[in-house]
Amino acid sequence: MMEDPCRRHQIFTRRRYFELWIHQTLSKLPLTKTLIIVVVVTILLFLIIQLFGLRQPRSRAIIISQERYPNVKAKSEEESEEEGNDPSNNFIPSLTVQLHGRTGNMMFSYASMLGLARQFARTAVFPENHYFRMVFRITAAVPQRRPNRVLSWVRYAEKHPCTYDSRLANAGETAADVVELLGYFQSWRYFESVKDEIRKEFTFRGDVADRASGLVESAVKRTFGDQVRRRDVLLIGLHVRRGDMALYSSFLLGYTTASSEYISSAMAYFTERYNNSRLLFVLCSDDPEWCKDNVKESKTPIFQMENASDAVHLAILASCNHTIMTVGSFGWWGAWLAGGETVYYKNFPRPSSPLATDFLARDYFYPNWIGM
Numbered sequence: 001m002m003e004d005p006c007r008r009h010q011i012f013t014r015r016r017y018f019e020l021w022i023h024q025t026l027s028k029l030p031l032t033k034t035l036i037i038v039v040v041v042t043i044l045l046f047l048i049i050q051l052f053g054l055r056q057p058r059s060r061a062i063i064i065s066q067e068r069y070p071n072v073k074a075k076s077e078e079e080s081e082e083e084g085n086d087p088s089n090n091f092i093p094s095l096t097v098q099l100h101g102r103t104g105n106m107m108f109s110y111a112s113m114l115g116l117a118r119q120f121a122r123t124a125v126f127p128e129n130h131y132f133r134m135v136f137r138i139t140a141a142v143p144q145r146r147p148n149r150v151l152s153w154v155r156y157a158e159k160h161p162c163t164y165d166s167r168l169a170n171a172g173e174t175a176a177d178v179v180e181l182l183g184y185f186q187s188w189r190y191f192e193s194v195k196d197e198i199r200k201e202f203t204f205r206g207d208v209a210d211r212a213s214g215l216v217e218s219a220v221k222r223t224f225g226d227q228v229r230r231r232d233v234l235l236i237g238l239h240v241r242r243g244d245m246a247l248y249s250s251f252l253l254g255y256t257t258a259s260s261e262y263i264s265s266a267m268a269y270f271t272e273r274y275n276n277s278r279l280l281f282v283l284c285s286d287d288p289e290w291c292k293d294n295v296k297e298s299k300t301p302i303f304q305m306e307n308a309s310d311a312v313h314l315a316i317l318a319s320c321n322h323t324i325m326t327v328g329s330f331g332w333w334g335a336w337l338a339g340g341e342t343v344y345y346k347n348f349p350r351p352s353s354p355l356a357t358d359f360l361a362r363d364y365f366y367p368n369w370i371g372m
Contacts, residue, residue: 058186088323095122097181099130103310106132109184111198114140115191122179129284135311137203152176156163158183163191163360186329187363188336202337204315211308211314215371216282220279223280234277237320238263239313239331239337240295240300256355258345259292260372266324266343266372271300273341282320284313284334336366348372 097113100107110126117124120230126132126140144312154176158165161184168190173178191198204212220233240263245255268283283304285291291304305316310330317334322341325331327348335342344365349355365371 006067007262023358023360041250045229047255068122086317092123092141093121093177093179094125094141094144094172094294095120095179095181096125096143097185098183099127102330103332105184107202108184108329109181109331110138110140110201112185112187112190113181115194115197116168116171116181118194118197120253122178125178133209135205136201137205140201145270151178153178153179153180155182159230160358160360162186162355162358163366164363185212187360188366189363193332199337202333204311204318206307208311208315210310212319215305215312216316216319217310219278219282223301223303228278232278234274234322235281236267236279236281236300237317237334238267238281238283238295238322239317239323239325239328239334240283240287241326241328242285242289243291245327246287252296254349254355254359256327256345258333258347260296262347262372263295263324263326263343264298267298267300268325269321269343269370269372270341271298281324282316284317332364335369342366342369344369358367 007341063201095110095117097112099109110132113126114124124140125143126138128142132138152175154174156168156171157180158181159167164187165185168181171181216235217230220228224233240258243258246257252286270281271279279300281302283291283295283302285304288304288306295302295304305313308316314330314334314337317331319336320334320338320340323331323335323338323343325335325342325344326343335344346361349359361371
């Protein structure tokens with residue numbers, strides 16, 4: 001039903017008269033009394049909010065909301081039995097996750113969702129039209145559409161985005177139909193128990209995989225000649241993340257970027273370790289101009305990948321034998337999917353920064369990775 005415009009005008013007029021009255025009354029009072037009135041009113045409002053529980057309640061400091069559709073009467077035993085015999089009314093307990101950030105962040109969310117879903121014997125649910133389904137061969141179910149089904153819904157929020165939150169072990173105790181995870185969940189510990197399944201889920205689809213394979217094969221031939229094939233070369237993926245992390249505003253939050261000295265040291269490590277192999281550093285970066293000026297060849301050639309999508313860059317990094325990562329979740333996943341030796345930049349985040357309070361290195365960096 002449309003609102004009556006005359007009624008709306010009357011309400012506006014009365015509200016305006018009230019505002020004018022307040023203004024005129026306060027303007028007649030001395031400044032000291034006016035300030036006292038404002039302070040007293042503010043305190044009263046704060047007390048009302050506290051007393052009547054207008055702040056959103058929390059349970060165990062992790063359940064941030066729990067919902068059930070209102071005005072639903074309890075079913076009788078006969079009704080429950082009839083509903084149970086109707087397959088269309090059977091709702092599979094599910095677990096989903098809110099998505100934040102870009103590719104690397106969302107890969108953490110997906111992997112952690114899958115790991116926790118398996119732990120809690122729930123069905124992992126992921127948006128039907130998300131672009132991950134065009135990049136990876138993910139198999140998570142799509143949301144069920146049951147308008148006649150009354151669902152209970154509980155949301156769990158992580159405490160720190162780059163630290164394993166052991167409180168999530170309680171998430172499996174709820175009887176809610178849907179569990180929704182809120183946060184980033186950037187820790188390998190959430191999905192270590194299903195790591196083989198995660199690798200299958202993050203298998204690249206044909207067009208992305210073919211494009212990456214073609215670029216790698218071309219890089220090998222352009223570097224060593226037409227007679228050398230991919231299988232004859234040991235590829236070291238080098239991911240240099242800068243972009244918004246190089247901004248001063250990001251520095252204030254605690255983000256850092258790897259120096260050219262770190263990159264040179266990491267490259268020297270692999271060059272010396274595999275000195276009897278034919279090596280090629282495959283460079284992917286969101287700042288190719290910086291790399292041209294600061295990432296220099298020594299004994300081992302470098303091939304910089306350009307003119308490719310983020311998904312193709314990730315597939316290229318995943319196809320390498322070993323990895324040098326700088327900072328960021330994108331490089332993290334390139335290293336994890338490659339599965340070889342990984343060297344990472346250990347001066348992340350900046351000490352005593354806001355980000356440092358959310359970050360625990362042993363929960364974020366994968367075991368046996370080498371910090372430099």
